[in-house]
Amino acid sequence: MSDKCWNEIGYMGDRSCPELEVYTHCFHCPVFARAGQSLLDREPQQDYLEENSRTIAEVKTQETAETSGAVVFRISREWLGLPSKVFSGILDVRTIRSVPHKSGRIFKGIATVHGQLVPVVSVRELLGLDPEHLSEEEKGFRVFRRHICVDRGAGRWIFGADEVLGVTRYRRDLLLDAPATVAKAPAAMTKGLFDLGEKRVSLLSHEMFFEALNRSVK
Known part of the structure; x- marks a missing residue:
């Protein structure tokens, strides 16, 4: 297999690699891990220390800008983010059991996570987003639907996402103001926007x- 298969048939390529069914992302694949280890094991270049010193100096000048982590995921056409501090985990899609007289449009029911019952909600319905949509370009890729588990300290929640990119960092001082509406989501729930490659994340x-x-379970 190519040493750079992740850019060709992996998550950053056309996603045709059969190992994605097992590992879901190249980051978890032993081929990717071996390639990373080989970089660490190689002999440093002669000018490595000088170049590294310059890099560290440049980074220090940039550390005054505060950055934060966010978990980025897609629901329908919208890329959304939540602070990584409330992120508990990414799960395979769980079986949802409805709750009599409670389950409805937003609150879907409960699911089991590590032996505990956790409420499941539809963020798509909560934010009034469109049903799942894939463009012609996206149909050529493997997109894995997942459940995301979040917890602010008072109990966990689960909601579905059409695609999960994972954790990224953003500059808080570079957040863009949200327009009057972000798709159909109330602007009041959006702290700001930031760009991640060609994606604009709310x-x-x-x-x-x-x-x-x-409120969804009351």
């Missing part, structure tokens, strides 16, 4: 997000 306020989750 960063949600986790305080308002969890408040809306709590």
Whole structure:
């Protein structure tokens, strides 16, 4: 297999690699891990120390800009983000059991995570987003639907995402103001926008997000 298969048939390529069914992302694949280890084991170049010193100096000048982590995921056409501090894990799609007189459009029911019952909600319905949509370009890729588990400290919640990119960092001072509406989501729940490659991500306020989750089961 090519040493750079992740760019060809892996998650960053056409996603035709059969190992994605097992590992879901190249980051978890032993081929990717071996390639990374080989970089660490190689002999440093003669000018490595000088170049590394310059790099560290440049990074220090940039550390005054505060950065934060966010979990980025897609629901329908919208790329959304939540602070990584409330992120609990990415799960395979769980079986949802409805709750009599409670389950409905937003609150879907409960699912089992490590032996515990966790409420499941539809963020798509919570934010009023369109049904799942794949463009012609996206249909050529493997897209794995997942459940995301979040926890602010008062109990976990699960919701479905059409695609999960994982954790990324953003500059808080570079957040863009949200327009009057972000798709159909209320702007009040969006702290700001940031760009991730060609994607524009709506960063949600986790305080308002969890408040809306709590209201969904009342």
